[in-house]
Amino acid sequence: MSGTTLAEWLRAQDDTALVALLRARPDLATPPPADTMVLATRVGSRASVARACEDLDTLTLTVLEALLVLDADQRPVRLADVDALFDVDVRAATDLLRARVLVWGDDDALSTPPATRDAVNPFPCGLGRSVPSLAGADLSGLGEDERRVLGALAAGPPVGQTKDAAHVVSLANARTPIQKLLARGLLVRRDALTVELPREIGLAVRGDRPLGEVRTSEPPLTTLAREPVTVDSTGAGEALELSRHVEALLTAWSAEPPAVLRSGGVGVRELRKLAKDLDVDERRAALLVELVVNANLVADSEGAEPEWVPTAQADPWLAAAPEHRWATLAQAWLDLPRLPGLIGRRDERDRLLNPLAPELNRPAAPRDRRRVLEALAALPPGTAAVDADELAAVLAWRAPRRGGRLRDELVRWTVEEGTAVGVLALDALTAQARTLLTEGPGPAAKRLGDALPAPVDHVLVQADLTVVAPGRLEPELADEIALVADVESAGGATVYRVREESVRRAFDAGRTAADLHELFRGKSRTPVPQSLTYLIDDAARKHGRLRGGAAGSFLRCDDPVLVTEVAAHPAADRLELRKIAPTVLVSPYPLAEVLDGLRAAGFAPAAEGPDGRVLDLRAGGRRIPGKGRRRSPAPTPPSDEQLGELVRAVRAGDQAATTTGGARVSVPGHLGAGPSATLALLQQAARDGRDVLVDFVDSHGTAARRVIKPQVVGGGVLEGVDVSYGEVRRFPLHRITSAALVEGDSA
Template sequence: MEATVPELPEPSSAAGSATASSAPRSLAEALRARDDASLATLLHARPDLLGPVPGDITQLATRAGTRASVVRALDRLDRFALQTAEALAVAPDPCPYPVLESLLAGEHGGGSGSREDNGARAELPRALATLRDQALVWGDDERLRLVRTARELLAPAAGRPSPTGLGPTVAEATSGMSPTRIQEIVAAAGLPATHDPVSAVAALSGLFTDPERMSALLDEAPAEAHQVLGRLVWGPPYGEVTPNPTPPVRWLRDRGLLLPASARTVVLPREVALHLRGGLAHRETEPLAPAVPAAHEHRPQLVDANAAGQALAALATVEELVKSWEHAGPPVLRAGGLSVRDLKRTAVTLDVSEPVAAFWIELAYAAGLLASDGEADERYAPTPAFDDWVELPPAERWSALARAWLPATRTCGLVGEQDAKGRTLSALGPDLDRSAAPEVRRRVLELLAALPEGGSADPEALLARLDWERPVRGASPLRARLARWALTEAEVLGVTGRGALAAHGRALLEHRDPAPLLAPLFPEPVDHVLLQADLTAVAPGPLRRGVGEVLAVLADVESKGGATVYRFTPGSVRRALDSGRTASDLHAFLAEHSITPVPQPLAYLIDDVARRHGHLRVGAASSYVRCDDDGMLNEIMADRRSAGLGLRRLAPTVLAAQAEPGALLDGLRSMGYAPAAESPTGDVVVTRADAHRTPARSAPVPVPDGPPVPDTTLLAAAVRAIRAGDLAATAVRKEPAAASASVVPGELPRTSPAETLATVQAAALTGSAVWIGYVNADGAASQRVIAPVRVEGGFVTGYDHTADEVRTYALHRITGVAELAEEHL
């Protein structure tokens, strides 16, 4: 038995009892009346509503009104949208648009409630549309409603002052007052007595909201009373009073212009404050985003070149950092992280300040180049990924670092500070993640990208703009600090140059590959140096890897920059000899890679150190020293610095020591000698250390700042699922014809197997849709709207409007079926 699949009406037009011409009575009805694009906009702005996808519109509305979700939505409003919500929180509920407009922009045509036009009136539709899009406000312009949770969060309360500076209403402030006292206030205000407190409070509120009568009442007030009101009018609305208040305060209190909040505190009622303010909810509104002009303009080519120089220096610094941890990396603290001493030592090695050293350490960690080795004596060491990274072209290496930096949540600027428990935060420690960091970092770069090419911004202007865009979060100094750190880090890393966004930085921001733009700006690696008579060598550019590695062993880096200066010392030459190279190897290397002749002082230095290198031999006794020159051994024995080695003479050319061979080697070298270790056979042992690597480690995953923003495919699927679920939940069923059937709104239908089979067969013949209750193999019950097309073999196949696909259901798992009303067929 087969039939064609019927076409149901579009979901947006068959979704409940509210029609387009009737005002919505709830947030759910307002959401149900939206089109699919508007629902997708809501879900995109508030992705937390999708975890999991709501089953229908009612669930969506309920979830949108929860405290956690509303707080997150308020946190992401700009300042004027938030001020609009704050004004609605102190306005009547519901609030007509003209009333909201006067609260924010003042009355038209001047007067006490007028405000100089700052754009509030023109920007209000945009702010209101933002609140509506995010389901924080619903209803038409005649009946604007702020969702209840948002009103509770933003409305003035004794323990939570409102940003508007307003206090409670007369009704709220008199809720605990005795009826006798209320009648006394009403009488003192010149109002007729009433028969109950409710009507008395209503009369008092009516007086305070009537401009003419209120002005007449205030005209009678003493001058000092106006001064008291002036101190409270813009907030905070609470003031302390003595048990025997002054006459002006007593006059105001007797007439309800000040109401008691506690035994020693009075509050200015909201209606009185609004009259004194001329109906304005805020002293100042900020409808327009602060401008971020270009503070300085540079030639784009100069910016790119400057940034490229910083990028090249960043590569050298990260490589030097990671290689310095190859052989004896710093230990991991018991609580995790790097000790203060090791951070200082690393800063000295890199020749940078400690905060900058922390930045490079965290960047290498974020890029997956450093990690803990996980051994019993846990230490930090390079990862295998570092070996792959160093083989990449320079521009691609920088791209890997920049792509790790931009989304990173670890905040190196916090290193050295203390957490809430008084513990010092350490580099690579567990408590450095701040989920807001990537958003702030990206927003700072976006604001720089909006400037003309080569333009840099005043940091204070950037901070003012960020504070306007996220005012709730901006109340915390962390957001401003994150922005300042982002500017500093972008400059050090080479994303910006002279404060302006470089071309490769713009590509990074736009999710394009920055390497093609950066590669032409890097100088070609060179394979030569300039040797000078003062025992230094100048590398005029970045050295090729093989040349740079040998030179790093043979000489010490003295200064960095556009050209790197190396210095040859007896210690550095001995280091090269210890690594297994001979004097002839060193002479040949320098002759091959120097474009200037090898200076005589350098040649003499190499030969002199080589002549003395290995003259002393150290072995295991615990350890021993042997030397053909007994005079040198006599000199060592006479040196006070050898006392800690525990030396004693075994023979004219042999000394025994209590120290281990390694400690003996270090001790003799510190005394200015050049000993060499030897094996049991008497051969020189090359003391080159093996580079340590961690097991394979993945880069740390940034801590997300809430759920990820859904893409268009997920949004479309979610909207379809919500519409379909809403159809199943709200579709009107026909009254069951059989006495055994029972359809209760919101519950699964119950029909007998025979009635179920007959109903789905009839639906398949007529091409109509039915509403079913179904229990799957796991025992989970659900409601579906299906259009049967085939019924055979104990199964019904049909188009499931809830799932938006053709499905097959076992008839014995259908708990019941109901036909839909004609309007849904």
């Protein structure tokens, strides 16, 4: 039985099949192959075969290994012989392998590239190398211990390490099962410590299951139908919580940026502090850190003592609507080229892996993350995959060669992180996440906005000085409540607590007692308790009795007794306060420092401007320029038109090789060299009616080759008939890199 060569088979395929091949195996198109021989060489290379196998499911990969069991990499085999090894129809899998040219030929003469064995599995289907002389070997006289050894090796892998292989003994002197099998010739000694079970013996031991355990269909996935609206609203709530935590992180790091470790990343102490400040566990805090850096909201200051500092991009993010905040963070997670799941583990040197550490970099992480989400997106809306391990098993069956040693853990991490980011909820993909995957962050933000409950315009004030927001507050109301009260707990309803310190904070920002009374009277659906009224009035009586300005700074007060009290306090010495009038004190220190010192001493001063109005001196937080995303944009896949053009270039290369006998023809010596020589050659070919092999660069920067019969050469353009397609084409002369006359063409 003989078959066509790979190059011949490729040459016989139509353009549609070759475009599909280049689409499925994009590495074949870079750089553009000159002709079919070059394409065939790439198709059969070990690296390309290995890449092409990454997306094969378990059954298709097993069919490819079965072809290797039949030595299809050495001689053509029949599809019927492959089919006989399975208890299911494998034609669909074979056709897929043929479409990717991992197999070529007709059903009666299937071949696979010689490099496939090394690229896929040196021991296909767990079987060893062939020893033809052992075909039909008699295994009836073996002892039970020898059968156990053969059974273990037949299950795969077919090689084993043993000291019993060190010495060759006769059957009479053999003591161990390994020695007996070696003496019988049923095992092959590969070296002093390695034995191998020949393929023929492995097949005989397996009997009616020659390929061993073959999973011909993907494992079951337990699912649960939930209401899509419930899933989306739950995810929306998680999105708001994510936004709140990131806002708190930016606020904390604006005031106290953590140091960048010498090895990169954030230290354990800083991570624990952040987790405590945000009231979250360290795993969530670490994920937040990774997100804000990849979203360009925080970056390394790269100074003499580098710190992780919020960037200028943080302010637009803080000012954005909740849905746009979430879309930015969700896209940053989707594109994150790192594995946050490794944080807290130790590397091969037993060093702890910290957030933002370089060891977490994994360029393939976005692709693997999308693969998990796309598997969930294939389920009906609202359908939950309740067991992450089952989902990992399904994805492992669909692409067993993807993911490496962390393959199953990547699935679990994606589910866990996706839930924290609000992409998943109740184990199902949210509608906004589906939109994010297919349309991008803008439409996803709009979809989330539809899922968010309408903002509420009221709060519920309790007698214990707590303020309950029964939902997402309107932005202006949320800002006012956050100014006068501190968040005590968050969730579907946010609970704030009003304290004397928070009321003073509102006064420092320019609010008056009347403003706060009006806020609570107008926005509370419950009666305002007297305790809150007293708290506001009492804080107002104390607040601002002292007035500070810049001297460095000054303090003034209408009450000379209070001025005398301040001047006599120990804090006055530290702040170098000096009385310049019965009601005025001055200090060389900045006003903010003087006010903080007096507040720590129990006074309640306020800052004032030139017009006497209260000033808000709260620090805006540090900012540095953004550093951009930590990723390279994914290359845009070529269009079908571009791939079609590449296929036509390959055909032209074949035509050129045929008409020139496979060799390029140099420019005639009397024509010189360089652009002028090329122009002269083309003009001569046009006069003589000769075909010319032209190399050129198209408008996309892609090198190509055509056989052209020149008609007009001039005005910076070559116009002629493309011999391969019979079409008239025009080529700018400056894009032509070389030209050669085609041998054998009549003048």
